[in-house]
Amino acid sequence: MLIKDVCRECKLTKKAVEYYERQGLISPRTDSNGYRNYSDEDVAILKEIGVLRKLGIGVAEIKDILASRDKSAALAKIKFKMDLEIEKATAKKKCLEQLAKDYDIEQTITYIEENIEKHFTIKEKLLQAFPGAYGMYLCLHFGQFLNEKIDTDEKERAYNRIVDYLDKVQEIEFPKELEEFLQQGLELLEEENMEAINLSIMNSVNNTDEYIEEN
Structure with a gap:
Protein backbone atom coordinates (compact mmCIF):
# COMPACT_ATOMS: atom_id res chain seq x y z
CA MET A 1 0.00 0.00 0.00
CA SER A 68 5.33 -5.36 25.24
CA ARG A 69 4.03 -8.92 25.34
CA ASP A 70 1.50 -7.83 27.95
CA LYS A 71 -0.19 -4.75 26.54
CA SER A 72 -2.73 -4.67 29.35
CA ALA A 73 0.06 -4.34 31.91
CA ALA A 74 1.79 -1.65 29.83
CA LEU A 75 -1.45 0.32 29.57
CA ALA A 76 -2.15 -0.14 33.28
CA LYS A 77 1.19 1.53 34.03
CA ILE A 78 0.26 4.51 31.84
CA LYS A 79 -3.21 4.69 33.39
CA PHE A 80 -1.60 4.83 36.84
CA LYS A 81 0.49 7.82 35.75
CA MET A 82 -2.64 9.49 34.33
CA ASP A 83 -4.47 8.86 37.61
CA LEU A 84 -1.69 10.66 39.46
CA GLU A 85 -1.92 13.61 37.06
CA ILE A 86 -5.69 13.77 37.56
CA GLU A 87 -5.18 13.65 41.32
CA LYS A 88 -2.72 16.53 41.07
CA ALA A 89 -5.06 18.56 38.86
CA THR A 90 -7.97 17.93 41.25
CA ALA A 91 -5.89 19.08 44.22
CA LYS A 92 -4.85 22.23 42.35
CA LYS A 93 -8.46 22.99 41.40
CA LYS A 94 -9.62 22.57 45.00
CA CYS A 95 -6.80 24.81 46.18
CA LEU A 96 -7.70 27.51 43.64
CA GLU A 97 -11.35 27.40 44.64
CA GLN A 98 -10.47 27.88 48.31
CA LEU A 99 -7.95 30.62 47.51
CA ALA A 100 -10.58 32.45 45.46
CA LYS A 101 -12.89 32.45 48.49
CA ASP A 102 -10.58 33.75 51.20
CA TYR A 103 -7.17 34.41 49.59
CA ASP A 104 -5.47 33.02 52.67
CA ILE A 105 -1.87 32.62 51.48
CA GLU A 106 -0.54 30.94 54.63
CA GLN A 107 -3.32 28.34 54.56
CA THR A 108 -2.70 27.77 50.86
CA ILE A 109 1.03 27.23 51.42
CA THR A 110 0.21 24.53 53.96
CA TYR A 111 -2.31 22.89 51.60
CA ILE A 112 0.18 22.87 48.72
CA GLU A 113 2.92 21.35 50.89
CA GLU A 114 0.60 18.63 52.16
CA ASN A 115 -1.41 17.83 49.03
CA ILE A 116 0.28 19.08 45.86
CA GLU A 117 4.06 19.17 46.30
CA LYS A 118 4.28 15.38 46.36
CA HIS A 119 2.93 15.24 42.80
CA PHE A 120 5.53 17.54 41.25
CA THR A 121 8.32 16.08 39.15
CA ILE A 122 11.87 17.33 39.61
CA LYS A 123 11.48 19.20 36.32
CA GLU A 124 8.37 21.02 37.54
CA LYS A 125 10.06 21.94 40.81
CA LEU A 126 13.08 23.32 38.95
CA LEU A 127 10.80 25.56 36.89
CA GLN A 128 9.33 26.89 40.11
CA ALA A 129 12.74 27.35 41.72
CA PHE A 130 14.19 29.14 38.70
CA PRO A 131 11.50 31.12 36.86
CA GLY A 132 12.32 32.62 33.49
CA ALA A 133 14.77 31.62 30.78
CA TYR A 134 17.30 30.02 33.15
CA GLY A 135 14.77 27.53 34.49
CA MET A 136 13.40 26.81 31.02
CA TYR A 137 16.92 26.16 29.73
CA LEU A 138 17.67 23.77 32.60
CA CYS A 139 14.44 21.85 32.06
CA LEU A 140 14.81 21.57 28.31
CA HIS A 141 18.47 20.61 28.52
CA PHE A 142 18.19 18.11 31.36
CA GLY A 143 14.46 17.39 31.17
CA GLN A 144 14.70 13.76 30.09
CA PHE A 145 16.47 13.01 33.38
CA LEU A 146 14.07 14.96 35.59
CA ASN A 147 10.70 13.31 35.10
CA GLU A 148 10.77 11.46 38.41
CA LYS A 149 9.03 12.64 41.54
CA ILE A 150 10.86 13.37 44.78
CA ASP A 151 9.41 10.51 46.78
CA THR A 152 12.26 9.64 49.17
CA ASP A 153 14.39 11.54 51.67
CA GLU A 154 17.46 10.72 49.59
CA LYS A 155 15.93 12.30 46.48
CA GLU A 156 14.87 15.33 48.54
CA ARG A 157 18.43 15.84 49.79
CA ALA A 158 19.84 15.38 46.29
CA TYR A 159 17.34 17.86 44.85
CA ASN A 160 18.17 20.45 47.51
CA ARG A 161 21.88 20.08 46.74
CA ILE A 162 21.19 20.56 43.03
CA VAL A 163 19.12 23.70 43.64
CA ASP A 164 21.73 25.10 46.02
CA TYR A 165 24.46 24.55 43.42
CA LEU A 166 22.46 25.97 40.50
CA ASP A 167 21.46 28.98 42.57
CA LYS A 168 25.13 29.88 42.99
CA VAL A 169 26.08 29.41 39.34
CA GLN A 170 26.39 32.63 37.36
CA GLU A 171 23.15 32.99 35.45
CA ILE A 172 23.28 32.90 31.66
CA GLU A 173 22.08 36.09 30.01
CA PHE A 174 19.53 35.15 27.36
CA PRO A 175 18.52 37.62 24.62
CA LYS A 176 14.77 38.25 24.49
CA GLU A 177 14.43 36.40 21.18
CA LEU A 178 16.15 33.31 22.58
CA GLU A 179 14.04 33.45 25.73
CA GLU A 180 10.91 33.36 23.54
CA PHE A 181 12.39 30.37 21.71
CA LEU A 182 12.94 28.56 25.01
CA GLN A 183 9.35 29.26 26.03
CA GLN A 184 8.03 27.83 22.77
CA GLY A 185 10.26 24.79 23.15
CA LEU A 186 9.00 24.17 26.66
CA GLU A 187 5.37 24.44 25.58
CA LEU A 188 5.91 21.95 22.76
CA LEU A 189 8.07 19.65 24.83
CA GLU A 190 7.44 15.92 24.45
CA GLU A 191 9.70 13.00 25.18
CA GLU A 192 9.95 11.97 21.57
CA ASN A 193 11.40 15.29 20.33
CA MET A 194 13.58 16.10 23.34
CA GLU A 195 16.81 15.26 21.51
CA ALA A 196 15.99 17.58 18.60
CA ILE A 197 14.98 20.39 20.96
CA ASN A 198 18.18 19.97 22.98
CA LEU A 199 20.32 20.17 19.85
CA SER A 200 18.46 23.26 18.63
CA ILE A 201 18.82 24.98 22.01
CA MET A 202 22.52 24.22 22.29
CA ASN A 203 23.12 25.55 18.79
CA SER A 204 21.17 28.69 19.65
CA VAL A 205 23.05 29.25 22.92
CA ASN A 206 26.42 28.69 21.24
CA ASN A 207 25.54 30.87 18.25
CA THR A 208 23.36 33.57 19.78
CA ASP A 209 24.18 36.27 17.23
CA GLU A 210 23.45 33.95 14.33
CA TYR A 211 20.15 32.82 15.89
CA ILE A 212 18.96 36.42 16.42
CA GLU A 213 19.92 37.36 12.86
CA GLU A 214 17.99 34.40 11.45
CA ASN A 215 14.92 34.98 13.64
Whole structure:
Protein backbone atom coordinates (compact mmCIF):
# COMPACT_ATOMS: atom_id res chain seq x y z
CA MET A 1 0.00 0.00 0.00
CA LEU A 2 1.35 3.45 -0.94
CA ILE A 3 1.59 6.25 1.59
CA LYS A 4 -1.37 8.21 0.21
CA ASP A 5 -3.58 5.14 0.68
CA VAL A 6 -2.14 4.55 4.15
CA CYS A 7 -2.94 8.13 5.14
CA ARG A 8 -6.52 7.71 3.98
CA GLU A 9 -6.93 4.32 5.66
CA CYS A 10 -5.37 5.37 8.98
CA LYS A 11 -6.58 9.00 8.99
CA LEU A 12 -3.03 10.26 9.45
CA THR A 13 -1.01 12.93 7.69
CA LYS A 14 1.91 12.02 5.48
CA LYS A 15 4.28 13.75 7.88
CA ALA A 16 2.91 11.74 10.80
CA VAL A 17 3.46 8.45 8.96
CA GLU A 18 7.00 9.48 8.01
CA TYR A 19 7.69 10.57 11.59
CA TYR A 20 6.58 7.24 13.03
CA GLU A 21 8.77 5.52 10.45
CA ARG A 22 11.79 7.62 11.52
CA GLN A 23 11.05 6.65 15.12
CA GLY A 24 11.30 2.99 14.15
CA LEU A 25 7.66 2.18 14.88
CA ILE A 26 7.08 0.85 11.35
CA SER A 27 9.48 -0.42 8.68
CA PRO A 28 7.91 -0.38 5.21
CA ARG A 29 9.92 -1.89 2.38
CA THR A 30 11.15 0.28 -0.47
CA ASP A 31 10.23 -0.91 -3.97
CA SER A 32 12.59 -0.76 -6.94
CA ASN A 33 10.92 2.47 -8.08
CA GLY A 34 11.88 4.14 -4.79
CA TYR A 35 8.36 4.25 -3.35
CA ARG A 36 7.73 2.89 0.13
CA ASN A 37 5.29 0.00 0.25
CA TYR A 38 3.40 -0.40 3.52
CA SER A 39 2.29 -3.87 4.59
CA ASP A 40 -0.96 -4.79 6.32
CA GLU A 41 1.06 -5.06 9.53
CA ASP A 42 2.38 -1.50 9.08
CA VAL A 43 -1.18 -0.26 8.61
CA ALA A 44 -2.39 -2.13 11.70
CA ILE A 45 0.44 -0.63 13.77
CA LEU A 46 -0.30 2.87 12.48
CA LYS A 47 -3.95 2.49 13.47
CA GLU A 48 -2.80 1.35 16.89
CA ILE A 49 -0.48 4.36 17.16
CA GLY A 50 -3.29 6.71 16.10
CA VAL A 51 -5.57 5.43 18.85
CA LEU A 52 -2.88 5.67 21.53
CA ARG A 53 -1.85 9.19 20.46
CA LYS A 54 -5.45 10.37 20.70
CA LEU A 55 -5.45 9.08 24.27
CA GLY A 56 -2.54 11.40 25.02
CA ILE A 57 0.16 8.73 25.06
CA GLY A 58 3.60 9.85 23.89
CA VAL A 59 5.67 8.10 21.25
CA ALA A 60 8.24 6.90 23.80
CA GLU A 61 5.49 5.14 25.75
CA ILE A 62 3.90 3.83 22.56
CA LYS A 63 7.22 2.16 21.71
CA ASP A 64 7.05 0.33 25.02
CA ILE A 65 3.45 -0.71 24.42
CA LEU A 66 4.16 -2.04 20.92
CA ALA A 67 7.16 -3.99 22.21
CA SER A 68 5.33 -5.36 25.24
CA ARG A 69 4.03 -8.92 25.34
CA ASP A 70 1.50 -7.83 27.95
CA LYS A 71 -0.19 -4.75 26.54
CA SER A 72 -2.73 -4.67 29.35
CA ALA A 73 0.06 -4.34 31.91
CA ALA A 74 1.79 -1.65 29.83
CA LEU A 75 -1.45 0.32 29.57
CA ALA A 76 -2.15 -0.14 33.28
CA LYS A 77 1.19 1.53 34.03
CA ILE A 78 0.26 4.51 31.84
CA LYS A 79 -3.21 4.69 33.39
CA PHE A 80 -1.60 4.83 36.84
CA LYS A 81 0.49 7.82 35.75
CA MET A 82 -2.64 9.49 34.33
CA ASP A 83 -4.47 8.86 37.61
CA LEU A 84 -1.69 10.66 39.46
CA GLU A 85 -1.92 13.61 37.06
CA ILE A 86 -5.69 13.77 37.56
CA GLU A 87 -5.18 13.65 41.32
CA LYS A 88 -2.72 16.53 41.07
CA ALA A 89 -5.06 18.56 38.86
CA THR A 90 -7.97 17.93 41.25
CA ALA A 91 -5.89 19.08 44.22
CA LYS A 92 -4.85 22.23 42.35
CA LYS A 93 -8.46 22.99 41.40
CA LYS A 94 -9.62 22.57 45.00
CA CYS A 95 -6.80 24.81 46.18
CA LEU A 96 -7.70 27.51 43.64
CA GLU A 97 -11.35 27.40 44.64
CA GLN A 98 -10.47 27.88 48.31
CA LEU A 99 -7.95 30.62 47.51
CA ALA A 100 -10.58 32.45 45.46
CA LYS A 101 -12.89 32.45 48.49
CA ASP A 102 -10.58 33.75 51.20
CA TYR A 103 -7.17 34.41 49.59
CA ASP A 104 -5.47 33.02 52.67
CA ILE A 105 -1.87 32.62 51.48
CA GLU A 106 -0.54 30.94 54.63
CA GLN A 107 -3.32 28.34 54.56
CA THR A 108 -2.70 27.77 50.86
CA ILE A 109 1.03 27.23 51.42
CA THR A 110 0.21 24.53 53.96
CA TYR A 111 -2.31 22.89 51.60
CA ILE A 112 0.18 22.87 48.72
CA GLU A 113 2.92 21.35 50.89
CA GLU A 114 0.60 18.63 52.16
CA ASN A 115 -1.41 17.83 49.03
CA ILE A 116 0.28 19.08 45.86
CA GLU A 117 4.06 19.17 46.30
CA LYS A 118 4.28 15.38 46.36
CA HIS A 119 2.93 15.24 42.80
CA PHE A 120 5.53 17.54 41.25
CA THR A 121 8.32 16.08 39.15
CA ILE A 122 11.87 17.33 39.61
CA LYS A 123 11.48 19.20 36.32
CA GLU A 124 8.37 21.02 37.54
CA LYS A 125 10.06 21.94 40.81
CA LEU A 126 13.08 23.32 38.95
CA LEU A 127 10.80 25.56 36.89
CA GLN A 128 9.33 26.89 40.11
CA ALA A 129 12.74 27.35 41.72
CA PHE A 130 14.19 29.14 38.70
CA PRO A 131 11.50 31.12 36.86
CA GLY A 132 12.32 32.62 33.49
CA ALA A 133 14.77 31.62 30.78
CA TYR A 134 17.30 30.02 33.15
CA GLY A 135 14.77 27.53 34.49
CA MET A 136 13.40 26.81 31.02
CA TYR A 137 16.92 26.16 29.73
CA LEU A 138 17.67 23.77 32.60
CA CYS A 139 14.44 21.85 32.06
CA LEU A 140 14.81 21.57 28.31
CA HIS A 141 18.47 20.61 28.52
CA PHE A 142 18.19 18.11 31.36
CA GLY A 143 14.46 17.39 31.17
CA GLN A 144 14.70 13.76 30.09
CA PHE A 145 16.47 13.01 33.38
CA LEU A 146 14.07 14.96 35.59
CA ASN A 147 10.70 13.31 35.10
CA GLU A 148 10.77 11.46 38.41
CA LYS A 149 9.03 12.64 41.54
CA ILE A 150 10.86 13.37 44.78
CA ASP A 151 9.41 10.51 46.78
CA THR A 152 12.26 9.64 49.17
CA ASP A 153 14.39 11.54 51.67
CA GLU A 154 17.46 10.72 49.59
CA LYS A 155 15.93 12.30 46.48
CA GLU A 156 14.87 15.33 48.54
CA ARG A 157 18.43 15.84 49.79
CA ALA A 158 19.84 15.38 46.29
CA TYR A 159 17.34 17.86 44.85
CA ASN A 160 18.17 20.45 47.51
CA ARG A 161 21.88 20.08 46.74
CA ILE A 162 21.19 20.56 43.03
CA VAL A 163 19.12 23.70 43.64
CA ASP A 164 21.73 25.10 46.02
CA TYR A 165 24.46 24.55 43.42
CA LEU A 166 22.46 25.97 40.50
CA ASP A 167 21.46 28.98 42.57
CA LYS A 168 25.13 29.88 42.99
CA VAL A 169 26.08 29.41 39.34
CA GLN A 170 26.39 32.63 37.36
CA GLU A 171 23.15 32.99 35.45
CA ILE A 172 23.28 32.90 31.66
CA GLU A 173 22.08 36.09 30.01
CA PHE A 174 19.53 35.15 27.36
CA PRO A 175 18.52 37.62 24.62
CA LYS A 176 14.77 38.25 24.49
CA GLU A 177 14.43 36.40 21.18
CA LEU A 178 16.15 33.31 22.58
CA GLU A 179 14.04 33.45 25.73
CA GLU A 180 10.91 33.36 23.54
CA PHE A 181 12.39 30.37 21.71
CA LEU A 182 12.94 28.56 25.01
CA GLN A 183 9.35 29.26 26.03
CA GLN A 184 8.03 27.83 22.77
CA GLY A 185 10.26 24.79 23.15
CA LEU A 186 9.00 24.17 26.66
CA GLU A 187 5.37 24.44 25.58
CA LEU A 188 5.91 21.95 22.76
CA LEU A 189 8.07 19.65 24.83
CA GLU A 190 7.44 15.92 24.45
CA GLU A 191 9.70 13.00 25.18
CA GLU A 192 9.95 11.97 21.57
CA ASN A 193 11.40 15.29 20.33
CA MET A 194 13.58 16.10 23.34
CA GLU A 195 16.81 15.26 21.51
CA ALA A 196 15.99 17.58 18.60
CA ILE A 197 14.98 20.39 20.96
CA ASN A 198 18.18 19.97 22.98
CA LEU A 199 20.32 20.17 19.85
CA SER A 200 18.46 23.26 18.63
CA ILE A 201 18.82 24.98 22.01
CA MET A 202 22.52 24.22 22.29
CA ASN A 203 23.12 25.55 18.79
CA SER A 204 21.17 28.69 19.65
CA VAL A 205 23.05 29.25 22.92
CA ASN A 206 26.42 28.69 21.24
CA ASN A 207 25.54 30.87 18.25
CA THR A 208 23.36 33.57 19.78
CA ASP A 209 24.18 36.27 17.23
CA GLU A 210 23.45 33.95 14.33
CA TYR A 211 20.15 32.82 15.89
CA ILE A 212 18.96 36.42 16.42
CA GLU A 213 19.92 37.36 12.86
CA GLU A 214 17.99 34.40 11.45
CA ASN A 215 14.92 34.98 13.64
